[in-house]
Structures are given as C-alpha cells and as structure tokens.
Amino acid sequence: MQKDNLTIDQAVKLKEYNDVPVIYCKNCLSLKILTVDGMDYCDNCGSTDMVEAHIGEWEKMYADKYAKPHINKE
Numbered sequence: 658m659q660k661d662n663l664t665i666d667q668a669v670k671l672k673e674y675n676d677v678p679v680i681y682c683k684n685c686l687s688l689k690i691l692t693v694d695g696m697d698y699c700d701n702c703g704s705t706d707m708v709e710a711h712i713g714e715w716e717k718m719y720a721d722k723y724a725k726p727h728i729n730k731e
Contacts, residue, residue, distance in 0.1 A: 678709045686719050686727075 663671065681688050682699035683706040690707060691700045698705050710718070719727045 675712050677712075679712050679715050680707050680709050681715055682706065683708045686715070686722055688715075 679688055680690055680697075682690065682702060682704050684704040685699060685702045687699050687701035689700040690697055692698075696705065697707050699707075716726065716728060
C-alpha cells in the first residue's frame with residue numbers, strides 16, 4: 658500500500674502503529690527476538706542483550722551498521 662493513497666484513518670493507524678517501539682538485539686540489530694522459558698534471546702546471533710527504540714531510530718541504526726536499509730519501502 659502506498660502512502661499517497663492512504664485514507665486519513667489509515668494514515669492515523671499507520672502512524673500509531675509506527676509509534677509502537679520495537680525491541681531489537683543490541684549486538685546485531687535483529688528484530689527476531691524469541692522467548693524461551695522467560696528468557697529473551699536473538700534468534701540471529703544468540704545474544705540476550707535487548708534494547709527498545711522507535712522504528713525510525715532502529716532503521717537509521719541498521720542502515721548505518723549494514724550500509725543498506727532493512728525495510729524496503731517500494
């Protein structure tokens with residue numbers, strides 16, 4: 658769905674959705690966090706060090722670290 662074609666209600670819901678913080682691995686920036694026996698860990702690298710941020714902040718950190726965006730917006 659392109660942003661240009663969103664209704665006002667859809668745009669508001671998208672903004673609200675994007676304002677929910679993401680939890681990611683501090684080591685590799687993966688969003689694939691799993692919980693086993695109450696312990697969170699990164700399914701990508703196995704780290705247990707998690708952080709929380711706004712999706713926009715996370716996207717910038719990911720692009721800076723890997724020199725490419727994680728989310729393709731096309």
